[in-house]
Amino acid sequence: MSRGRGGNLAIAAVTFVALCSGAWLLGSDAETDAPPQPSAAQARSGTQEDPLAAAALPPSPPDRIRIPSIRVNAPLTGLGLTPQGSLDVPPAEKKNLAGWYEAGTTPGERGTAIVAGHVDNADGPAVFYRLGALKKGSTIEVERRDGTVALFSVDAVEVYGARGFPDQQVYGASRRPELRVITCGGGYSRATGYQGNVVVFAHLTGSR
Template identity: 75%
Template sequence: MCRRFRRAGSPVNAVIAAVTVCALCSGLWLLRDGAGRNAPPQPSAAQAHTGVDDHSGGRAAAPALPPSPPDRVRIPAIGVNAPLTGLGLTRNGGLDVPPADRKNLAGWYEAGVTPGETGTAIIAGHVDNTEGPAVFYSLGALRKGSTIEVDRRDGGAAVFTVDAVEVYDAKDFPDAQVYGAATRPELRVITCGGGYSRTTGYRGNVVVYAHLTGRR
């Protein structure tokens, strides 16, 4: 599995390093088609942060929820409905990833805030494995204003609205922006992206930015 690590500088998630969540075996599934028909979708420039108003069409932030571990993530616009497993850190200080052979499994960073709490919660998952598309294969097709729901162990669900979807080359990954502290409940969803190299694998990451707008 290819992983590239960079130290994040946020007070809350200072121990997280940026992670590239890639397929095993150098993406053999993707390499089967030299024309690139199997490449996952990438976000357009229209879905990036505007620098003016990234609050998803005026959707106000909802009050923070008390801590509760998450059990499932659903993103209806791209057909995601996946269980969540806790993620820790690797020996190198990077965020670990879910087992690649469980392609519909995503993970959340257990040492950070839980989704819905004030701060920046982190969810990560594979874009593909050697068999084909995995849980976040279509993450790059997500659009501003889409909904992300996270089922919590307390029986409720945290509802987030997407503010932006960006793709970054590994060498330009904005650690502080992705992992930095937040004064409201926010969520980042991360997978591989940014094109594919036969020698090094995926070149970067797709990152979804969202904030809490409701509960149920």
């Protein structure tokens, strides 16, 4: 496995938009059934200083992600790139499955690790349906294959449109252990599906 921190920038954010069409919302009340979106209060302040992170862990593939405050407890599968060079996604029919970019940083080691999952599928809400409701300071736990659990604290939760997606900010290299959790979000159109992405920014605070 090669872990290129700069290689994260090869991921095309449009992948998430294109593959999360919101088929479930087509047969429901889109206004009341749409997933929660982050408020402006959860965005990163342009003047805030990054809090100190815990010491980086050695590389180890992740097996499970838990976000207790929004009741996420899901296995993780490795994700590669599509023939077009964008990030693949977990099978849509496995609604409680998330994925991580296995050619990049493993969660807990120095750099930016990427986790992605569906917000819904044709049958209803999926693993990251409530990701937009996450608050700053919430804990994300990632079980790793070496037996450790990497603990992350949420720094911000933001929503971006497909156009002007900040690739460097989301996927760029970091000198400390960081995590991004991504799903579909933003405005919803019955014609085009979701028009953006919800992105959670978090940093490592410890392990057990």
